[in-house]
Amino acid sequence: MIRLRELRKSYVMAGRPLPVLKGIDLTIPTGELAAITGSSGSGKSTLLNVLGILDAYDSGSYELGDVLVKDLTEARAAELRNKYVGFVFQSFHLLPYKNATENVALPLYYAGIPRRERFRRANELLERVGLGDRADHLPNQLSGGQKQRVAIARSLVTNPRLLLADEPTGALDSATSKEIMDLLVEVNRAGTTVVVVTHESVVADRCPRRIRLVDGLIAEDQHS
Amino acid sequence: MNPFDLDRWQEVGDALLASPVRTLLSMAGVFWGTFALVVMLGFGKGLETATERAVRGMATNAVFLWGGKRTMPFQGFPTDEWLELDASDVEPLRQLEGMRWLAPRNQLGGHRGSGVARRGPEAGTFNVVGDVPEMAFIETSRFDGGRFLDELDLDERRKVAVIGKQVAETLFADGADPMGDWIEIGGVPFKVVGLYHSARTDDMGDREEQTIHIPLTTFRTVFDGGRPSVQWFAAVAEDNVSASDLEDRMKVLLKERHHVHPDDDMAFGSFNAEREFGRIRRLFSGIRGTTWLVGSATLLSGAIGIGNVMLVVVRERTREIGVRRAVGATPRDIVRMILMEALVMTSLAGFAGLVAGVVLCELASAAIGPDNPSFGPPQVDATATLIAGVVLVCAGLLAGVLPARRAAAIHPVEALRSE
Numbered sequence: 344m345i346r347l348r349e350l351r352k353s354y355v356m357a358g359r360p361l362p363v364l365k366g367i368d369l370t371i372p373t374g375e376l377a378a379i380t381g382s383s384g385s386g387k388s389t390l391l392n393v394l395g396i397l398d399a400y401d402s403g404s405y406e407l408g409d410v411l412v413k414d415l416t417e418a419r420a421a422e423l424r425n426k427y428v429g430f431v432f433q434s435f436h437l438l439p440y441k442n443a444t445e446n447v448a449l450p451l452y453y454a455g456i457p458r459r460e461r462f463r464r465a466n467e468l469l470e471r472v473g474l475g476d477r478a479d480h481l482p483n484q485l486s487g488g489q490k491q492r493v494a495i496a497r498s499l500v501t502n503p504r505l506l507l508a509d510e511p512t513g514a515l516d517s518a519t520s521k522e523i524m525d526l527l528v529e530v531n532r533a534g535t536t537v538v539v540v541t542h543e544s545v546v547a548d549r550c551p552r553r554i555r556l557v558d559g560l561i562a563e564d565q566h567s
Numbered sequence: 568m569n570p571f572d573l574d575r576w577q578e579v580g581d582a583l584l585a586s587p588v589r590t591l592l593s594m595a596g597v598f599w600g601t602f603a604l605v606v607m608l609g610f611g612k613g614l615e616t617a618t619e620r621a622v623r624g625m626a627t628n629a630v631f632l633w634g635g636k637r638t639m640p641f642q643g644f645p646t647d648e649w650l651e652l653d654a655s656d657v658e659p660l661r662q663l664e665g666m667r668w669l670a671p672r673n674q675l676g677g678h679r680g681s682g683v684a685r686r687g688p689e690a691g692t693f694n695v696v697g698d699v700p701e702m703a704f705i706e707t708s709r710f711d712g713g714r715f716l717d718e719l720d721l722d723e724r725r726k727v728a729v730i731g732k733q734v735a736e737t738l739f740a741d742g743a744d745p746m747g748d749w750i751e752i753g754g755v756p757f758k759v760v761g762l763y764h765s766a767r768t769d770d771m772g773d774r775e776e777q778t779i780h781i782p783l784t785t786f787r788t789v790f791d792g793g794r795p796s797v798q799w800f801a802a803v804a805e806d807n808v809s810a811s812d813l814e815d816r817m818k819v820l821l822k823e824r825h826h827v828h829p830d831d832d833m834a835f836g837s838f839n840a841e842r843e844f845g846r847i848r849r850l851f852s853g854i855r856g857t858t859w860l861v862g863s864a865t866l867l868s869g870a871i872g873i874g875n876v877m878l879v880v881v882r883e884r885t886r887e888i889g890v891r892r893a894v895g896a897t898p899r900d901i902v903r904m905i906l907m908e909a910l911v912m913t914s915l916a917g918f919a920g921l922v923a924g925v926v927l928c929e930l931a932s933a934a935i936g937p938d939n940p941s942f943g944p945p946q947v948d949a950t951a952t953l954i955a956g957v958v959l960v961c962a963g964l965l966a967g968v969l970p971a972r973r974a975a976a977i978h979p980v981e982a983l984r985s986e
Contacts, residue, residue: 425895440585453895
């Protein structure tokens, strides 16, 4: 599913290049549930952005399934994100003026799916994450856990190959965190490859594979 | 990619309705600009209509010409001599190329002079003029009864009179029908054969209605002791002939006939309606130009206002744009979204302003009434509306370009990081 080779990326800070990823070699097979951990500044967010085709890299290569993700135009990157990748963020990132159904349906809008079909699929997904009765609620009428469920529904609505979760439980209490992780495990069991970036060991321990980044390199790669 | 995709407009509507107060406030500028433009154009048109109506009834290519004072000695004639036009000038003037109508006129008491007319106990001071039938084509009055003077009246020097409405109101205050009745001018009885009111609405129209027309031949016999003099000529040029040109050629001919120095410009006085109308027309096109300038400038500042708000909106919605990018929006999608929002705002505001302006013009029109002398009904013509619409759409796109470009430049990673 994911194959990284000698992946390097640096940012320019105060006129000098600051290497963030210093040669990552990583393979994540289809159907895996993997956690990427590391302290802040270890490069885990950057890695996630590269995996999610939100950011480019300097050298090496990244293959997502049968696609070589390299030197893409913005339009092509957007298309690939829409088709193959779903995102879940720490702060949910729902559009405040759209209700749950509309938020979940948003990726399908950019996929060019007709409105009725979009909403049908969005409501299906909301049922699946247990929020069928909250479809017409605005984000500010939902609890943190419910918002994250809506966000997960949104990330799955295009049937992506890969679900990327960036600190998905970072803004939630421990009980809700557990519920969300249960949901992600369930999603993974249904066949979607899931990569979770976290610094919480409780979250990482729910993942069969744990990759620890230190200073832009893979320091540890555990399977359990 | 269908630009009329309803979905896309729905998306824009959702975004605009998300903060309705801000949307309305930012639309105010364009609303006001369009409203002002439409109202100013409408009222300008009303003023123009009123002015046109005031001078209605006078041929726009008319020339008036009268004898003046010789100021340059020529062929033995001394200066300071008054020049008198006479009946022998009529035919040569009529032969001029481009001359459509020529009418000599004499007035009792001279230019702007007056005479007293009576009927029993009623009396009044009026303009008493001697006319020829051609005058009816130059000063086109509206007849309420009877007719204007004809050739037979002149040939037979009939004692007949055509009177204006205000003359009738004074002399026939008892309500009698003037037609066929008799009035006295300078002790001589005249039979009323025509009654008219003026088509004009200004004070010239008043003067016209205070006039008694009698045959020029009768006038000469009764009031001029049989002298064939002509106080002034009224002339109308053919449609494709310039009145100024005709005026010049009339003067050349008369100077020749009356032994006047070719450069003596004071010898004959004249008034050229075409020149006057031209002046009025230029005035109105100036007003129109100013209206468009001011209106468009107001509109532009409204559009800039919307552009400004959109810049703020883009900044505030950075995170939203990041989310949209993350779930698959291309930079083009984002540009289109912002452009359409700006376009919808300007178009809606402009349309509302247009409608409000037209409604105000219609209301004013109803209040002013169809025949107000000083103000015509404000009108907004279709062309102006169309142009305003095109200007609006351009303004909308203009307002959206900068914010849209800025929105497209937002990098999703940074947008998502911003809180």
